[in-house]
Amino acid sequence: MTDIHLHRDDEASKIGMWLFIFTELLLFGGLFIAYSIYRFKNPVAFHMAAEELDLSVGLINTIILLTSSATLAMAYTAVQLGKIGTSKILTSATIILAIVFLINKYFEWGAKFEHNLYPGSDYLMELSQGEILFFGLYFAMTGLHALHIIIGLILMFVVLSRLQNKTMTSDNNQLLENSGLYWHLVDIIWIFLFPLFYLIT
């Protein structure tokens, strides 16, 4: 470990990012396993519980995330072409979309809390075991996903500040590419969460 600068290796950091994405998929994988086992054991209760979720909120959030993936990919293309200004706008757009996603999530969770539906609540404890598990998984998985959104947001703010102070350029933009990869991961996980919780009723 030295402060002498070794040569920059973009390829290496990209491989590194891909490996990290594998680990993230496996992290969620554990919860997906739990989901499938408990769904298999409690098909009816999972069905009933899923009806409680608001399909339209889920759908809106899906569209938001997909759009944000596109804007961030475009931001990367823009920076490669040297269009720093466009890249800044597109990154900011992604940030705004991500924040809107979180606001939606906040209201969605808020509504659940209002109906006394949260892990450990008296009301939930009176429901059937399958429903308890469904909501437990719902909060754990969407919660973990939201945490990843927040991490992605932080990354994008760093990208934005680098674009701002011109340390990110058309030939030094690895951070933006990696943030893009990470953001697609967040997106893909949502693409699985959405049907599992909202659509299969």
Place this chain on the structure above:
Amino acid sequence: MMALFIVGLSLGLAMKFELLAPGKTIMGAQDYNATFTLHGIIMIFLIVVPGLPAVFGNFFLPILIGAKDVAFPKLNLLSWWIYIVGATIAISSQFFGDGPPDTGWTFYAPYSFKTGTNMLPAVLGAFVLGFSSIVTGLNFIVTIHRLRCPGMGWFKMPLFVWSLYGTAWIQLLATPIVGITLVMVILERTLNIGFFDPALGGDPILYQHLFWIYSHPAVYIMILPAMGVISEIIPTFSQKHIFGYKAIIISTMAIAFVGYFVWGHHMFTSGMSGTALYTFSLLTFLVAIPSAIKVFNWVATLHKASINLKTPLYWALAFMFVFMVGGLSGMALGALATDVYLHDTAFVVGHFHYIVFGGTGFAFLGAMHYWFPKMYGRMYDAQWANTGLVIMFIGFNALYAPMFYLGMIGMPRRYFDYLPQFHAANILSTMGSWVMATGFFIVLINLIRSSRNGAPAEVDPWHGKTLEWTVPSPPPVLNFDEIPTLGEDDGPYEYK
């Protein structure tokens, strides 16, 4: 880390002292439970899993492949700090809250979220340590892919590098599973979610599955680098090309791969379908084959070699002996009929100590004596080193061999008390623990003293052919002034 190891060792000695006689000797049931929990957490999560990769991997991996540093030096530093944070959190569980954790290192549900003791920091600490392990693995994989020097093809890499490569993949692909499992336990304790709570519809057996999906591969995280070290020491002191270079590589990768599918052998008595039992048992036997291949290759390398009998080779031979005992006892546990009887007895404790302590621990000490001249630029006193080794080896066997016998006559593990008929063997075992500790401290003190005032070491004291023996002892910060190039006939084991 050394300090942590000594704490862990003392806890082990305390347990053995408790078992010197039936009934309460120095501690009661609760203290005994807390002791083996902390012992397990320290030894597994803080010492054996990170040990060889962190100490020798970070130091020698770049040199062995002709690189100036790992691919992400900053990430490496980060991994170290995460380790410190994780260790601090895990150990803090001892000092506040409602008493030290008492679940054992396996944190089995439902007890881990029902017990009143202070589980949260322990589980959280293990989670954070997993992060550190992932980051190290990631760094090593990228380093090996990107930073091999010109001429260093995949099949010119030293076997220690290959073993770190296999290990890194396991770290990367298995650790996230235990990560999420530990998070689930945390959520269970704090928010009452019910993943593993039968009262809420959850299934505690699922915890065991998720835990062992990581923790069986994790035992290969512990042993693969150890095998890698042995694969370096043996050819160097045989002065000869290692026998079956490719077979060793293939067996390393085979272990890494098949090791994923055998976790069920920890759960033969937990309740699984008959098909699952047979499959896991069969796969367990399969995974033993590559380990045996390595042993045969080492023996074949020694065969008809001009052997240079030095301390590191003694360690390697000690390793081979205890590793074989451990592996064969594993076969007894991997067979269904015998495991149902032996599960949760002292036999299991004997098995994994032979492999983890005898295997990984001895390989660590072997690596220490092999690379010490390179790392410190000084030689150690071989006489004292060998004396310590012999005493430790005798103590080790006296300590753990009786556990096989005790397990077979029915002594369960994780109890502070036992029936009178187990007394004699326990006395032997406890005395063994004292002998072994004595040997260990001789080895340790010798090394510490030699690092200060040993005779200066040459560049290549053992006539090794790997790249670390071409740089000064100790190596400069960036290892090489000029990145080396390997020619056609150069290779890690090209003895003429």
